[in-house]
Amino acid sequence: MTTTLIDRRPPDGDAAPWLPSLIGLSRADLAAALAAAHVPEKQRRMRMRQLWHWIYHRGATSFTQMTDISKDLRQSLSEAFVIGRPEIVTGQISTDGTRKWLLRLAPDERGARHEVEMVYIPEEDRGTLCISSQVGCTLTCTFCHTGTQRLVRNLTAEEIVMQVMIARDQMEEWPHQIEANPHPPAGGRFITNVVLMGMGEPLYNFDNVKTAMEIVSDGEGISLSKRRITLSTSGVVPEIPRAGEEIGTMLAISLHGTTDDIRDRLVPLNKKYPIAELLAACRAYPGLSNARRITFEYVMLKGVNDTLADAKRLVHLLKGIPAKVNLIPFNPWPGAPYECSEWETIEAFAEVLNRAGYASPVRTPRGRDIMAACGQLKSESQKIRAKERLAAESASP
Numbered sequence: 001m002t003t004t005l006i007d008r009r010p011p012d013g014d015a016a017p018w019l020p021s022l023i024g025l026s027r028a029d030l031a032a033a034l035a036a037a038h039v040p041e042k043q044r045r046m047r048m049r050q051l052w053h054w055i056y057h058r059g060a061t062s063f064t065q066m067t068d069i070s071k072d073l074r075q076s077l078s079e080a081f082v083i084g085r086p087e088i089v090t091g092q093i094s095t096d097g098t099r100k101w102l103l104r105l106a107p108d109e110r111g112a113r114h115e116v117e118m119v120y121i122p123e124e125d126r127g128t129l130c131i132s133s134q135v136g137c138t139l140t141c142t143f144c145h146t147g148t149q150r151l152v153r154n155l156t157a158e159e160i161v162m163q164v165m166i167a168r169d170q171m172e173e174w175p176h177q178i179e180a181n182p183h184p185p186a187g188g189r190f191i192t193n194v195v196l197m198g199m200g201e202p203l204y205n206f207d208n209v210k211t212a213m214e215i216v217s218d219g220e221g222i223s224l225s226k227r228r229i230t231l232s233t234s235g236v237v238p239e240i241p242r243a244g245e246e247i248g249t250m251l252a253i254s255l256h257g258t259t260d261d262i263r264d265r266l267v268p269l270n271k272k273y274p275i276a277e278l279l280a281a282c283r284a285y286p287g288l289s290n291a292r293r294i295t296f297e298y299v300m301l302k303g304v305n306d307t308l309a310d311a312k313r314l315v316h317l318l319k320g321i322p323a324k325v326n327l328i329p330f331n332p333w334p335g336a337p338y339e340c341s342e343w344e345t346i347e348a349f350a351e352v353l354n355r356a357g358y359a360s361p362v363r364t365p366r367g368r369d370i371m372a373a374c375g376q377l378k379s380e381s382q383k384i385r386a387k388e389r390l391a392a393e394s395a396s397p
């Protein structure tokens, strides 16, 4: 796979400052940035629309591409801002076609350069991009590898949007590229859906996730419908109504347990917001119907939450909520305190749900060979880095 490195600094050397990026700004903030760069007020609206088009519709990575903007303005924009991409450290392709990229972010205010992973999962009828909202996670779900890594920081709106843009670059899927492609993918697009199911709890990074989803769904740019974006939360109850009103994407809830006792152990946040409160917030989520259901994610853990009694309790809990259930076979990681349920157990569990009228696809683990499955993100790259460090240390005198 190709690895590109686009540095955000201007070309005149290491000592140059890191410039602010125009990516990830709302339309209003983009106009304000143009004002700060002394674009005359009369032109600002038009310039803003031109920039929006180049950045989010054409996927431009440099101001020089913007041929309908005067040379002088392009020059002054490139002295004040950047629109490049973070560095792609590695790109991997699984034997099943799943792809994973490790991205190195620009330095934060303390100068640290963190990394996040994103995953692309091709299926017959769709292609799903799984993106991250935080580096690490403050929550400590006991079956999730990300949960064993402490939170490093929230991603900025730019870094969230950029994941979708990098995926479009990599799949060569900007509109003009698709038009020129003699062999378009089945269904016309590679990336048809985006899920916020990578690293982090999106509702603990509400404002940045909101801005990013506004940009990603803007009809004059990346133009991905909010019905094709799913935000997954471990159950931050107070933020769920706001998410419905202000973000407006589809919702997925990481339920995983059918009693507070079990869920307290798996998703410790349950002690703060127990199941009854969580489901009440789900019932009130705006715009629900049989065509717009909430997805309940349920990780299958051997001997922990996988009995027929659990399945029946689950059916009972979901009564009255337009819902579908995703049964996720547990994806193991080194040192994990759980095992995945037996296949027959998962099938029997699914059967109870199906008989009660719930579509409950068992999510086939994808990309396990490159550690790209749910809850495994970041781990492998950290391991590789640790190995590299060891090798470097033993090589040094």
Ligand code: SAH
Pocket (backbone or CB within 6 Å): 141, 143, 144, 145, 196, 197, 198, 199, 200, 201, 202, 232, 233, 234, 253, 254, 297, 298, 299, 328, 329, 330, 331, 332, 333, 374, 375, 376
């Ligand atoms: N923090 C959010 C979104 C990221 S996790 C949330 O928890 O919903 C995306 C999904 O993967 C969640 O349902 C999560 O519970 C699940 N998951 C985490 N670790 C897993 C593992 N090891 N095996 C299977 N699913 C896992």
Ligand code: SF4
Pocket (backbone or CB within 6 Å): 137, 138, 139, 140, 141, 144, 145, 146, 147, 148, 198, 199, 200, 201, 234, 254, 375
């Ligand atoms: Fe965080 Fe979600 Fe993992 Fe829980 S499952 S630790 S909320 S990323």
